[in-house]
Every structure is written in C-alpha cells, then in structure tokens.
Amino acid sequence: MHMNFFRDRDGLTYSYRESISLVAENTDRPMYVAWDWYMGHGVVGGMITSGRMQGMNAAQRALRILGGEPLTSIPVEYESPNVYMFDYEQLQRFGVRESSIPQGSLFINRPPSFYGRYKTYIWTTASAFAALSLVVLVLSVNIIRRKRSETQLTAIFDNSLVGIMLLTGDRIITKVNKRITDIYGFSEQEMLGKTPAMIHISEQAFDDFGRNFHERLASREVIHLEYEYQRKGGERIWCLVSGKALQPPHLEKGVIWAMDDVTVRKRAEEALQRAHQELEKRVEERTVDLKETNEQLVKEIAEHRRTEEALRFREKKYYQNLELIFGSLPDAIVTVDEGLRVIEANKAFEHIAKLPRRDLLGNRIEDVMGNCLGPCMRVLRQTLSTRSPVKEQQVRLAGERSDQVVELSTTQFLNHDGVFSGVVLEIRDITRMVELEKRLHERGSFQNIIGASERMQELYATLENLADFDTTVLILGESGTGKELVAEAIHYGGANAEAPFIKVNCSALSESLLESELFGHVKGAFTGAYKDKIGRFEAAQGGTVFLDEIGEISSNIQVKLLRFLERREFERVGETRTIKADVRILAATNADLAHKVATGEFREDLYYRLKVMVVTLPPLRERPEDVPLLVEHFVAQFRDRHGRAIHSIHDRALAALMRHPWPGNVRELKHAVEHACIVCPGEAITPEHLPQDIRSGLAPAAVNNVTDMSPAVDPAPLSAHTRSAKTMPTPAKTSSLSRDAVVAALDQARWNKSEAARILGISRRHLYRKIDQFRIG
Numbered sequence: 001m002h003m004n005f006f007r008d009r010d011g012l013t014y015s016y017r018e019s020i021s022l023v024a025e026n027t028d029r030p031m032y033v034a035w036d037w038y039m040g041h042g043v044v045g046g047m048i049t050s051g052r053m054q055g056m057n058a059a060q061r062a063l064r065i066l067g068g069e070p071l072t073s074i075p076v077e078y079e080s081p082n083v084y085m086f087d088y089e090q091l092q093r094f095g096v097r098e099s100s101i102p103q104g105s106l107f108i109n110r111p112p113s114f115y116g117r118y119k120t121y122i123w124t125t126a127s128a129f130a131a132l133s134l135v136v137l138v139l140s141v142n143i144i145r146r147k148r149s150e151t152q153l154t155a156i157f158d159n160s161l162v163g164i165m166l167l168t169g170d171r172i173i174t175k176v177n178k179r180i181t182d183i184y185g186f187s188e189q190e191m192l193g194k195t196p197a198m199i200h201i202s203e204q205a206f207d208d209f210g211r212n213f214h215e216r217l218a219s220r221e222v223i224h225l226e227y228e229y230q231r232k233g234g235e236r237i238w239c240l241v242s243g244k245a246l247q248p249p250h251l252e253k254g255v256i257w258a259m260d261d262v263t264v265r266k267r268a269e270e271a272l273q274r275a276h277q278e279l280e281k282r283v284e285e286r287t288v289d290l291k292e293t294n295e296q297l298v299k300e301i302a303e304h305r306r307t308e309e310a311l312r313f314r315e316k317k318y319y320q321n322l323e324l325i326f327g328s329l330p331d332a333i334v335t336v337d338e339g340l341r342v343i344e345a346n347k348a349f350e351h352i353a354k355l356p357r358r359d360l361l362g363n364r365i366e367d368v369m370g371n372c373l374g375p376c377m378r379v380l381r382q383t384l385s386t387r388s389p390v391k392e393q394q395v396r397l398a399g400e401r402s403d404q405v406v407e408l409s410t411t412q413f414l415n416h417d418g419v420f421s422g423v424v425l426e427i428r429d430i431t432r433m434v435e436l437e438k439r440l441h442e443r444g445s446f447q448n449i450i451g452a453s454e455r456m457q458e459l460y461a462t463l464e465n466l467a468d469f470d471t472t473v474l475i476l477g478e479s480g481t482g483k484e485l486v487a488e489a490i491h492y493g494g495a496n497a498e499a500p501f502i503k504v505n506c507s508a509l510s511e512s513l514l515e516s517e518l519f520g521h522v523k524g525a526f527t528g529a530y531k532d533k534i535g536r537f538e539a540a541q542g543g544t545v546f547l548d549e550i551g552e553i554s555s556n557i558q559v560k561l562l563r564f565l566e567r568r569e570f571e572r573v574g575e576t577r578t579i580k581a582d583v584r585i586l587a588a589t590n591a592d593l594a595h596k597v598a599t600g601e602f603r604e605d606l607y608y609r610l611k612v613m614v615v616t617l618p619p620l621r622e623r624p625e626d627v628p629l630l631v632e633h634f635v636a637q638f639r640d641r642h643g644r645a646i647h648s649i650h651d652r653a654l655a656a657l658m659r660h661p662w663p664g665n666v667r668e669l670k671h672a673v674e675h676a677c678i679v680c681p682g683e684a685i686t687p688e689h690l691p692q693d694i695r696s697g698l699a700p701a702a703v704n705n706v707t708d709m710s711p712a713v714d715p716a717p718l719s720a721h722t723r724s725a726k727t728m729p730t731p732a733k734t735s736s737l738s739r740d741a742v743v744a745a746l747d748q749a750r751w752n753k754s755e756a757a758r759i760l761g762i763s764r765r766h767l768y769r770k771i772d773q774f775r776i777g
Contacts, residue, residue: 033045035051158178172193223243224242226239238263336422341364342365383412393407394769409426470584477619479664479665481666484503488546500541500543502546525572543584547587549588568581585610627658631654635685652687
C-alpha cells in the first residue's frame with residue numbers, strides 16, 4: 001500500500017502515516033507495506049525499502065556530480081536495499097508466530113529483555129566488579145611476590161657470607177644474621193636488644209666508635225673502615241666494616257652495618273709489611289755493602305794491575321830458574337813424545353841412563369834405559385794408550401841393588417795448544433823410605449818408650465822427624481803417659497845428643513826459686529844469695545831444657561820465658577847484663593793450655609810460641625794392645641830388682657790389666673806390675689796378685705769370656721802374650737783393606753789424601769797405591 005494524502009468525507013485531510021494508522025486501527029487483517037516510512041503506524045511489516053537509505057545514496061551521487069565526477073563513472077542503481085522488518089506489537093495483535101517470520105528479520109516495538117532493560121547497569125556493575133577483581137588480583141600477586149621476596153631476602157640475610165647487623169638510632173641491636181654470630185661467637189639471643197659494646201675491646205673503644213663513625217651516618221655518608229673487635233672469649237679480631245643509615249639523616253629509623261672477618265688478611269698484611277721493612281733494611285745494608293765492595297774492587301783492580309806488572313817481571317825470572325830447578329830435582333824426570341823418543345831429561349835421569357843429556361835427546365827411551373826398562377816401558381805405554389796418568393806405582397828393580405825400590409808416576413805432556421803430545425815419567429827412589437816404614441811397623445819400642453800400636457808407630461815417626469830439627473816442641477798428654485821419656489827421645493835421637501839435657505819441674509818450685517833456677521842469680525840478688533849461680537838455660541848451652549808442667553808457671557815467669565824463646569837471651573836475677581844461650585826448649589803439660597789461654601791464666605803469645613810443634617801422647621786406655629808389651633817390660637825390670645823368678649802371667653790377669661781404664665796411664669800400670677811382682681811367690685802372675693781396684697773390675701761374666709777364649713790353666717810365657725799383642729788387628733794391617741773402605745775414608749776426608757791415609761792408618765804413598773790398585777777415580 002502506498003498512500004500520500006487523503007481527505008475524508010468530512011473534508012479532513014490526513015497524511016499518509018495518519019491514514020495508515022486509521023486503517024490499521026479499524027481492520028482485523030494484518031497490513032503489509034513496502035516502505036519503512038509506514039512502520040510503527042499499525043502495519044505488520046514486510047519486505048521494506050528504506051527511504052532514508054535511498055536519500056543518502058542520492059545525496060552521495062549528487063555530491064559526486066557536484067564534485068565534477070563524470071556521470072559515466074557513477075553507476076546506476078535500479079534497486080533499493082530491502083530488508084524484512086516487522087512490528088512486534090502488530091505480530092502479537094494478529095497472533096503471528098515469530099517462528100514463521102523469515103530468518104534475519106528486524107523487529108520494532110519489541111519490548112526490551114531484562115538484559116536490554118538493565119544492560120547499562122549490568123555492564124557498569126560488571127566493569128566495576130572486573131576492575132575490583134583486577135585490583136584484588138594485582139594486590140594478591142604483589143603480596144605473593146612481596147612474601148616471596150621477603151623469604152628470599154630473609155634467606156640471603158641469614159646465609160650471607162658477610163655479617164649484617166641492624167641497630168636503632170641509639171645503637172640497640174634489633175637483628176643479626178648467622179655470619180655475625182659466627183664471627184663474634186655470641187648467640188643471636190645474647191646480642192638482640194643490647195648494644196654492640198660486647199664486641200668492642202673496651203667501653204672506650206665502643207664510645208669512640210659511636211662518636212667517630214656511628215653519628216656520621218646522619219650526613220648520608222657511607223662509611224668503610226677496618227676496626228679491631230673481640231670475640232666472646234676475648235680473642236682480638238679485625239673486621240672490614242661498612243655502615244649506612246636506612247633513611248638518612250634520621251638515625252632513629254635504623255642503621256645497618258655489614259662486617260667481615262679480615263683477621264687473616266690483616267695479619268698477613270702486617271707480616272708482609274714487616275717483611276717489606278726487613279727487605280728494605282737488607283737492601284739498604286746490601287747497598288752499603290755493595291758500595292764498600294765496589295770501592296774495594298776498585299782498589300783490588302789497581303792492586304791487580306800492579307801485581308800483573310810484578311808478575312811479568314817475575315815470569316821472566318821464573319823461566320830462567322825453571323831449568324835450574326828441573327835440573328836439580330832429586331827425582332829422575334824424562335819427557336818422551338808419542339813415538340817414545342826423548343824430548344827432555346834432567347840430571348837425575350842422566351845418572352840413571354849413564355848418558356849425558358845431549359846423547360839422550362831424540363833417542364828412543366828403550367835404547368837409553370837401564371835396569372828400569374821393563375816397568376818404565378809398561379807405565380809409559382799405559383799412559384800413551386789410555387792418556388791417563390799413573391800415580392806412584394811402586395816397583396822393585398833387579399840389578400846391582402836387588403833391594404832398590406822406586407816409585408813410577410806418569411802424566412800427560414801437552415803442547416802449547418793443550419794437545420796430547422807425549423808422556424812425562426818421574427822415577428823416585430823410595431828404597432830408604434820403604435825400609436823405614438818396614439822398621440816402623442815392626443818395632444815395638446823407640447828409645448825407652450814401649451808400644452807397638454798404630455798410635456805409637458805414628459808417635460815414633462813424629463819423633464824421628466823432630467830429631468832432625470832444632471825447634472821448640474810442646475808435649476801434651478795425661479799424667480803418667482811418658483812425657484819425660486818423649487822429651488828424652490827427642491833430645492837423644494837428635495844431632496845434639498851429646499849436649500846437656502836438663503829437666504825442670506815448673507810446678508815443684510815457687511816463682512822466685514823457679515826464676516833463679518832458670519836464669520841464675522848473682523851474689524846479693526836476694527836474701528840467701530851468697531854467691532853467683534848459673535841458671536839452667538846457661539848450663540844447657542848447646543843442649544836441651546825440658547820444662548815439665550809448663551802450664552803452672554806464673555805470669556811473671558811467662559813474660560821472661562817468652563822473651564827467651566823469641567831472642568834466646570836473658571839476664572840473671574839481680575844483674576843487668578844480657579846473656580845469650582843456644583838452647584832447645586821442650587815443654588810438657590797435662591793441662592788444657594788452650595782453655596788456660598781463654599781464661600787468661602796463660603799468655604796467648606807464649607802459647608803459640610811453644611806450639612811450634614805439638615806431640616800428643618795417647619792415654620793407655622786408647623792403646624790396650626800395648627799392655628802386654630809394657631807388662632813384659634816391667635816384669636823383667638822388677639823381677640831382677642826384687643829377685644823374683646816370674647816368667648809368665650795368667651790369661652785372666654792379663655785380661656784384667658787390658659780391660660782396666662788406667663786413669664794413671666803407664667805410671668799406674670808400672671806400679672800395678674811392681675805390686676804383682678812383690679806379692680807373687682811363684683813363676684806366674686795370677687789375678688790374686690793384682691791390686692784390689694784392678695781385681696774388683698774383673699766381672700764374673702768377663703772372667704768367663706776370657707776363660708772361654710784362653711783357658712785358665714797352663715799360663716803362657718810373657719813372650720807369647722807379647723807376640724799376640726803384636727799380631728793384633730790394628731789399622732796398620734792394611735793388606736785386607738777393601739775398595740769400599742778406601743772410598744769411605746776418602747769421602748769422609750773430602751778426598752784429602754793425607755787425612756784419608758790417617759783415617760786408614762796407612763801412609764799417603766800406600767794410599768796412592770791402593771787408589772791405583774782399585775782404580776778409584
């Protein structure tokens with residue numbers, strides 16, 4: 001239906017909407033229309049064309065035309081948009097079910113639903129609830145996160161490697177972590193609610209810390225320092241401390257202090273500082289030393305230059321004298337080249353070859369050698385082949401003197417470039433020395449001294465050497481070791497044996513008498529000096545004076561004796577005239593003169609003047625193998641004196657004598673043997689004849705041991721005991737020396753050959769033979 005304006009019979013005019021409404025109100029049939037203009041005026045609806053939309057489309061096209069757009073570019077629309085639209089109230093009025101309406105239809109005048117009626121309130125409420133829920137959720141998340149953070153912070157606080165302490169503004173501890181309790185040794189309960197005074201070394205230190213550091217935190221300052229505290233037990237420790245106010249400048253809001261124990265580092269730093277100071281001191285001292293050394297070096301360089309000049313001058317004279325020395329050597333020396341032709345020879349070798357030097361040079365050595373041909377050629381060829389020296393090889397030569405013994409030594413001959421060019425052979429005649437060594441090891445006495453032990457053999461060799469020299473000798477030894485006998489042996493074994501030998505016991509005379517005895521006096525020199533008297537030095541002119549017990553003389557006598565030793569002159573007591581005396585001085589003592597010198601009892605200069613040569617006598621306890629020899633000597637002496645027929649000594653008695661320590665040495669042994677000779681009625685000395693102190697030392701076990709080795713019956717004659725003593729193993733018995741023993745002695749003596757020979761109890765030459773025999777490098 002489409003209607004514009006209508007007029008009824010009464011002449012009233014109605015618009016199209018008014019007319020539609022009048023029709024709709026007066027009909028019982030549903031009305032359907034095609035324009036949306038009529039909707040809401042009693043019509044049911046239908047396929048509706050929107051006039052409003054047509055107007056808007058037309059307006060848009062007009063605007064495009066007015067904008068100058070060509071008409072051909074504007075499409076023509078023949079249909080308007082249509083949509084099913086119905087009035088919900090009219091549908092209800094005519095009983096039209098909504099299910100019969102096409103799907104997607106639009107409705108007007110439809111009563112709103114609960115949601116439609118209240119949707120504003122619903123959305124407002126829902127939005128407010130959602131916002132509130134979001135706020136609650138955010139707060140819950142924040143609370144959870146905060147609790148988690150607090151848990152983490154608490155764990156960090158409790159397990160921190162650094163001690164943390166929270167304090168109030170008035171320095172009351174409110175919280176500490178475990179590290180604080182570990183550092184200071186206090187429990188948390190002991191610290192909370194109290195001041196940190198407990199960890200300070202004193203109340204004064206606590207106050208000073210608060211004044212100097214705690215109060216400074218109010219100025220927003222972060223404080224770092226090292227401070228000394230104490231643990232619960234009082235142990236001092238050093239801590240690295242950092243402090244900060246929680247809300248500066250308000251200290252009442254709290255203060256936090258972080259602390260760590262740096263005691264080990266602090267002590268290490270202090271030790272390092274001390275070491276550094278010590279190093280600086282040493283460097284300074286070393287600098288001074290180096291400066292002094294440098295100055296000394298400059299002086300030494302200058303001295304070295306002067307020495308070089310002197311050496312150049314001496315070198316000329318050296319080469320001039322070398323030929324003279326080479327020619328005057330007592331040992332025969334010959335040099336051969338690699339073809340064994342003689343290059344050089346001295347006069348001693350000319351004597352062996354019985355040819356002058358001019359006939360030796362250039363000839364082969366085997367053509368000019370005498371009775372040493374075989375041994376000499378062996379050592380020469382050995383050195384040529386091995387290019388190693390041969391040391392002191394001892395050989396016995398055959399010829400006119402069948403007993404001649406020589407010592408052969410070789411060394412490499414090197415030319416000016418240091419190249420091996422031949423061999424130097426040295427031939428030394430040691431026949432006399434071998435004989436002396438043989439006699440030395442075989443003899444059991446020297447002069448009136450008895451003993452065959454190694455120590456005594458060394459003593460005899462020393463005494464033989466001293467006999468040829470007119471020098472002062474100091475004889476040391478315990479009481480009873482025979483110092484006077486040694487002095488007599490030295491005197492009577494020398495060239496002046498026929499000259500006077502005068503003995504003076506220095507300990508038996510007072511100072512004044514000793515001075516008079518030694519130097520003499522003139523008449524009236526002191527009370528009782530009725531005539532002149534010559535002293536011992538003057539009386540011994542050309543001979544020897546033996547001063548026994550020299551360690552007992554007074555300081556005054558020491559001074560005068562020193563002058564005599566230095567100048568060989570003196571004055572008699574009471575006289576000013578100087579007298580010279582050519583006298584040899586032998587002195588003896590059982591005192592430790594070195595100790596007396598150290599204590600000031602004996603003059604040091606006199607000590608060293610007497611100590612030109614020292615002879616030390618071994619005590620008898622250190623040479624028990626000599627006891628049988630001494631017993632034999634003393635028995636022979638006393639049996640004749642006392643008219644006894646003693647010819648033997650029981651083994652047990654001899655064992656007791658050899659085991660006794662002999663504090664009185666040989667003198668005590670002599671008296672013991674004299675005692676045995678007096679009380680022994682028969683021909684054999686038994687233990688019962690020995691003095692009581694010697695018998696008491698013969699223990700039953702020791703007696704049994706002696707008895708097992710030597711039966712107590714049938715005592716052997718004294719000569720048998722003496723022979724057994726001579727064959728006792730001593731250091732002199734060296735034929736069984738092993739290579740290990742020689743090497744051990746050399747190592748002990750640090751390869752000092754003389755010292756090693758002394759340790760082994762052999763001569764130095766014998767040691768060289770052993771070294772060559774065992775090929776010890």
